[in-house]
Amino acid sequence: CAFLSDRMRFHVIAAALLWAAFVESRKIRGISSSYKRFYRERKSFLCIDGSKMIPFEQVNDDYCDCADGSDEPGTSACPRGRFYCTNLGFRPHYIPSSRVNDGICFASVMLVLFVPSLAFCSRNLGQKERAYVEGQMKTLDEGLRLKQQLIEEGVLLWREKQAQLRELQRAAEDLQIKLEEHRRRKHEADRLKEQTLKALKAGDKGKSPSIFRTHSETFARFPELFRTRVLCASLSQSLKISAYIYKYIYIYGGALFGNTQCAESQQLRIVNLSDLLFCLAAEWEATDLKKVEEAYETVNMEISDLQRKLGIDYGTDWEYLFLNGQCYKLKVYEYMYTLCPFNMVSQKSSAGVEVSLGKWGMWAGPPKNHYSQMVYENGEPCWQGGSRTTTVTLTCGTETALRLVKEPSKCQYTMDFETPVACQPVLKQRGVHSEL
Structure with missing residues (x-):
């Protein structure tokens, strides 16, 4: 009876998996929620770049019809295709469609393979994800603790500045x-x-x-x-x-x-x-x-x-006030980059030539995280016209330091600036799932 019971249990599980696969097959795999509007089931499908119209049943049929790869988000048929990993409980992101169903489980990527491989991915990546999230949470907790100290110091400093002004x-x-x-x-x-x-x-x-x-x-x-x-x-x-x-x-x-x-x-x-x-x-x-x-x-x-x-906006609790009057440096190859928050950004060569990369302009983060980006503008003129500008992205960390400098396009610079005051309590909502 026990044997029959196990066999029956196996058939029930198999039937459930087949049903899940059937239900999943009716959905368009490999797309994010923001792209679902392009994949509403109808008689025809328009490639996202607008280049071609194909029958809707040819979407995810393992044959590439669209030049932009938009008709095959869930297969490896298109060389330019991208697969969106929902990665439930982990971090969602895109991978090249060519890696879908190739038998390799990528770090922090799940639901790329079919069900038989899922358990293997889950065990390996669950441990890595747990370690990663726990490390992030530890950094966040310490960053928030330091941020609170800086907020208290900022309030006192603000009052001192007001008294000094009077x-x-x-x-x-x-x-x-x-x-x-x-x-x-x-x-x-x-x-x-x-x-x-x-x-x-x-x-x-x-x-x-x-x-x-x-x-x-x-x-x-x-x-x-x-x-x-x-x-x-x-x-x-x-x-x-x-x-x-x-x-x-x-x-x-x-x-x-x-x-x-x-x-x-x-x-x-x-x-x-x-x-x-x-x-x-x-x-x-x-x-x-x-x-x-x-x-x-x-x-x-x-x-x-x-x-x-x-008169400068130092955040809702004056948490960024302590940065005014400070400067942070980072050497990249033969250049020394200097960021003086709320003042200026400069680049100095090993020959001693210093160039202005911009003066304080404004906060430029999105509405939900307004204080996540700074813009420094009106630096020295660029040879191709215009002036040098720098965008500084603020990230959560336990130290205040300039971490990265790039020049993605001519005379347009980007910097990663780490500081505890960039830590946001909302990040803690992610947590570590018990099923990991």
Whole structure:
């Protein structure tokens, strides 16, 4: 009875397999779901390239009718044909149709052979697939852990940058007030110079002292200038002037600013009053005013640079912010490639010639994974026209590094850039199937 039972079981299994083969034969093998619309059963079949119309029953009849091989996706009849492995539970992908039913089980490829070979493929590839998926999951878990750290650091860094911007803006406001005050004082010194020159030209000796007395506060702002630089004849060519002018500047100036500390010989030669006032205005412009202007310009440049950096899209959680200000290098043959995220890409030859391969442009990933690709554009001009551009694909990894550089077409470069922040939790949905 046991023997009969085994025989009956064998016939049941055989019948089931034959039925499955029959059902499968009614389907078009070797096509992906996106191509099913081309293979809806009807009286005729149009080759996908549009070159020929054939009866539908000639699809997968092991004879190649279409030049593009689209009528034989499930056989090896067409040299240009492709077979789509659904690879249920594994990774689906295409293989050349010539490898269908050739008796060889390809790595990570199943359902290529008929049923008797399937069990052998399943055992071998199941072990390999399990090891592969487990390795990928381990990398993903570690990458996600590191990504979370970088997100937390990114949030803190973002707040620091915002605080730095506010501090710079306050400094710019203070410098602007100081700048306006210094410009007012310079204007006052220039006006004083013009008044004095007019008085001297008119020969009004009585008016000159009144100018000094009226603007004694203005002169009092520059005691060091009067005491050592001008009266000691170190800024301008010394000229003999009238005893009246000399006596007034030296004595009255000394009363305002204290002793001039000039040597006896220097006291006999002193700059004339117009030179004195000219040097006063020039010295003021060249020192304090210039310093304030430079400081104000520097702070505003820092504000603009920081605002530009903060205006970049660094991801939903600012996870890519840490990349700004960093550069990553990879040597490929005689060239050194440099990627500075959110800034630029360059290529440097062993001879030291550096070429721009593009400046930061935009994120260019698909809608479901927007932050998976960067585009750097407007690099140095290409000899055949246009400019060099670089597309950077970001991949999940436990390190942040530039892994691969290619030039698939002239002046069009591609890079693979590995970083933990490219790891996506959605990848974990695949999992490792228990039947492996």
